[in-house]
Amino acid sequence: MEKLFSIPLLPMDYEKYGALKTRRVLSQMKGLYLDQEAVEKQLAIEDPVIYEVYELPHPNDETDLLANITVLYPGKIGDEFYMTKGHFHLEPDTAEAVIGIAGSGEMLVQNREGVLKSLAVLPGYISYAGGGWGHRVVNTGTEQLVFFAVSGANIIHDYDTAAKLNFKPVMKGEESPHEQGQRAEGAIK
Numbered sequence: 229m230e231k232l233f234s235i236p237l238l239p240m241d242y243e244k245y246g247a248l249k250t251r252r253v254l255s256q257m258k259g260l261y262l263d264q265e266a267v268e269k270q271l272a273i274e275d276p277v278i279y280e281v282y283e284l285p286h287p288n289d290e291t292d293l294l295a296n297i298t299v300l301y302p303g304k305i306g307d308e309f310y311m312t313k314g315h316f317h318l319e320p321d322t323a324e325a326v327i328g329i330a331g332s333g334e335m336l337v338q339n340r341e342g343v344l345k346s347l348a349v350l351p352g353y354i355s356y357a358g359g360g361w362g363h364r365v366v367n368t369g370t371e372q373l374v375f376f377a378v379s380g381a382n383i384i385h386d387y388d389t390a391a392k393l394n395f396k397p398v399m400k401g402e403e404s405p406h407e408q409g410q411r412a413e414g415a416i417k
């Protein structure tokens with residue numbers, strides 16, 4: 229494959245360019261929500277799509293980049309906003325950068341010692357999580373949250389560590405790490 233491509237971020241017709249679409253529904257991630265009663269109540273009605281990931285075509289080679297666009301739907305399970313599963317990168321534990329395209333949300337980042345911070349996911353923002361920071365994106369708005377994420381092409385997603393740390397889900401009406409002054413904004417530390 230030629231290691232060259234150029235794709236418009238909008239409109240969201242990435243499949244036309246060979247992107248692989250993966251759909252994540254609530255039943256595939258139900259253990260991650262704190263309010264299990266709300267999960268069961270929702271599943272008894274329907275199993276909603278929480279997010280879709282479009283993986284742009286890339287060679288799975290250590291010299292390349294994994295470039296994904298995620299569409300995270302607005303909504304809540306009980307008081308907890310819709311969110312991605314969240315993961316760490318196993319070796320090579322490389323960084324990930326997220327660029328907001330539409331909507332509003334947060335990237336919660338947590339290291340293996342459990343320190344939790346939050347980065348903005350908004351149009352015009354780039355948020356960078358260095359190696360060692362597990363990450364989960366939460367849609368705190370009322371529109372679709374669309375973001376572009378890029379990391380090393382040969383990363384291995386580690387969902388188990390993230391599930392054990394159980395990134396704190398962000399709840400409506402509750403102070404997020406943003407408001408608690410833990411927002412890692414601006415300076416590169």
Ligand code: M6P
Pocket residue numbers: 281296297298312313314315324363364376377385
């Ligand atoms: C972003 C990237 C991907 C990830 C996706 C969904 O696009 O971080 O690597 O797969 O979000 O996140 P998760 O895999 O944690 O559900």
Ligand code: ZN
Pocket residue numbers: 315316317324363379
């Ligand atoms: Zn990642």
